[in-house]
Amino acid sequence: MASILFFLIGLSTLVFIALAIGIWWAVKSGQFDDLEGPAQRILMDEDDPLLPGRDAQLKDKD
Numbered sequence: 001m002a003s004i005l006f007f008l009i010g011l012s013t014l015v016f017i018a019l020a021i022g023i024w025w026a027v028k029s030g031q032f033d034d035l036e037g038p039a040q041r042i043l044m045d046e047d048d049p050l051l052p053g054r055d056a057q058l059k060d061k062d
Contacts, residue, residue, distance in 0.1 A: 026032065
């Protein structure tokens with residue numbers, strides 16, 4: 001009975017360490033720097049000429 005308890009405590013410790021390393025890696029690599037930008041970019045139509053910065057992109061292509 002005690003051996004399964006030690007196994008589960010060890011397993012949960014390993015899972016906790018893996019999650020902590022994953023969160024640390026995500027924070028260090030910038031995954032949480034811009035939380036709203038990608039969500040809003042999905043909703044924007046890139047072909048819309050009224051978008052700011054669209055004129056500069058069209059001039060660069062010409």
